[in-house]
Amino acid sequence: MTQPTSKLPHVVSADFNGFLGLLVDNLSVMAFLATALIGIFGFPADLVYTRMFPGTTLGILLGNLAYTMMARRVARRTGNAKTTAMPLGVDAPTTIGMALLVLGPAFLHYKQSGMDEHAAAIATWQLGMASLVVMGVLKTVLSFFGPMVQRHVPRAGLLGSIAGIALVLMGFLPLVEIMKVPVVGFAGLGVVLYALVARGHMPWNLPGVLVAFVVGVLLYEVLGPLGWLGHGYHPMAAWQWRFALPWPTLAWLHGLPLTIPYLSLILPFGLLMVVGGINVTESARAAGDDYNTRDILLVEALATLAAGFCGGVAQTTPYIGQPAFRAMGARTGYTLITGIVVGLGGIFGYLSNLVEMLPLAVLAPILIFIAISITTQAFEATPLRYAAAVVFSFFPAIARMVAIKLGDPTYVAPDHFMALYNDASQGISELAVINVLGNGFIITSMIWASFVVAMIDHKPRHAAWIALLGGGLTLFGIIHSVMPAGNLYLPWTLDPAMRTIAFQFAGAYLALAAVLLVFSFWRGEPAPDHA
Structure with missing residues (x-):
């Protein structure tokens, strides 16, 4: 029986747990964006906080409001008052990629070409806006094909690929940030695990995320001035108001010609968000909330477009943590609160102040909990025989x-990186293998899981066709791009050394497909299990 709208509360107490988690998640990604642009590339901070942040957070506001209404519609249709809204926020992998591979290098290039710093920064901002518009248009078109992909890719491929992202990008990298200030970060992580994994009771029934946040801030501000945190302590920046409305602007049109050299990065970023949106919709469905894949993708695409039109430079995405927020007890109110708080934070400047003031060691523990939840769900929602x-x-x-770590210029000088990358003294260099294997990793993960599932189901011919698809995508750099930055290409345009690597990776898939086709002619009993 469908539950009347009047009986669906707009906010429940557990929504504040979800709100804090989603807020901290967005804060963490925005902090990474600002740190990379300002700290690594010397980008003007004022432009980041008064031009880029307001437009980006507008997309978060609009997307979360739409997802809130969508969740309430699902709750009414199914009669399930415990329906949890799909969370939306700034995408972590592509935001990091935009900062390190597009915006930062473009800013340095414009300065080296003779522009003064302000003009170079404006051109970079316009490039970022135009990139978002291009990605938004691509995602809008592709959103209508999402359900088709969902029908043809096994759950192990959809959930496995997203769990890989969760484990290493949302889990391990934030863990590194935590352990840079271990006394603060590890204590906060412990509180999150106790409250949300072990289901321990918090004092006065406070939300576990809030308690972890308070514990981290207190440890940081008490022990830091005493010198007990070493060089991990930096006094909080002074609070300053920055009022900036994210008005629609045509400035992105000036950035469209600037996107051409970066399309090989920008277009895959948009494509990955479509694939990711399909995956997280399947993740939510596995957890018990049946959302329409096309609607989830279309809302996210339009939110990205709105952000780009109004000055944003980082695309939005439905977050992979919906089952984790459901486990917290959050329903439909947490996305409503988050959208309003983040959207207004970009306008009135308190979001940028929080990014400047709070250390990542305080913000990161919630990301690790979400990573654990998603990785766990990939195994729980997939039949045991597909665990491999x-x-x-x-x-x-x-x-x-x-x-990502090896390519960070603060770790390895670019010239030294390329020398190691091109070292063919013992075949393909180890650095090249790591880089090529990681480029296009979301689609690669789906392909790998899919052909293993086909093998497990004793369908070697089907597995062979999937392997052939992987080889075809490899030839053009859609997966396993041999370019260090992950660019797409036509294989015959590559230099001989790069072309050799591309053909070897594509040939690996071809060889696998051939072997599987040979196996398909044998129809014996399945091989016995081995201890």
């Missing part, structure tokens, strides 16, 4: 995480 396929799908994500 889920595990196998993690490897490309691990390679991507290692490649």
Whole structure:
């Protein structure tokens, strides 16, 4: 029986737990964006906080409001008052990619070409807006094909690929940030695990995320001035109001020509969000909330477009943590509160102040909890016989995480990186293998899990066709791009060394497909299990 709208509360107490989790999740990604642009590339902070942040947070506001209404519609249709809204926020992997591979390098290039710093910063901002518009248009078109992909890709492929992202990008990388200030971060992480994993009771029934946040801030502000945190302590920046309305602007039109050199990165970023949106919809369905895939993708695409039209530079995405927020007890109110708080935070500037003031060690524990929840769900919602396929799908994500760290110019000088990358003294260099394996990792994970599932189901011919698809995508850099930055290409345009690597990776899939086709002619009993 469908439950009347009047009986669906707009906010329940557990929504504040979900709100804090989603808020901290967005704060963490925004903090990464600001830290990369300002700290690594010397981008003007005022432009980040008064131009880029307001437009980006507008997309978060609009998307979360739409997801809130969508969740209430699902709750009324199914009669399930415990329906949890799909969370939406700034996408972590592509935001990091935009900062490190597009915006930062473009800013340095414009300065080197003779622009003064302000003009270079404006051109970079326009490039970021135009990139978001391009991605938004691509996602709008592709949103209508999402359900078709969902029908043809096994659950192990959908959930395994998203669990790989969760484990290494949302789990391990934030854990590194936590352990830079371990006394603060590890204590906060412990509170999150006790409250949300072990289901321990918090004092006065306070939300566990709030308690972890308070514990982290107190430890940081008490022990830091005493010198007990070493160089991990930095006094909080002074509070300053920054009022900036995210008005629609045509400035992104000036950035459209600037996107051409970066389309090989921008278009895959948009494509990955469509694939990710399909995955998180399947993740929510596995947890018990049946959302329409096309609607989830279309709302997210329009939110990205709105952000780009109004000055944003980081695309929104439905977050992979919906089952984790459901486990917290959050319903439909947490996305409503988050959208309003984040949206207004971009306008009135308190979001940028929080990003400047709070250390990542305080913000990161909630990301690790979400990573644990998603990885756990990939195994719980997938039949046990497919567990090996889920595990196998993690490897490309691990390679991507290692490649991100090795490609960080603060760790390895670019010239030295390329020298190691092109070292062919013993075949393909180890650095090249890691980088190539990680490029296009989300789609790679889905392909790998899918052909293993087909093998487990004793369908070697089907597995062979999937392997052939992987080889075809490899030839053009959609997966396993041999370019360090993950660019797409036509294989015959590559230099000989790069072309050799591309053909070897594509040939690996071809060889696998051939072997599987040979196996398909044998129809004996399945091989016995081995201890």
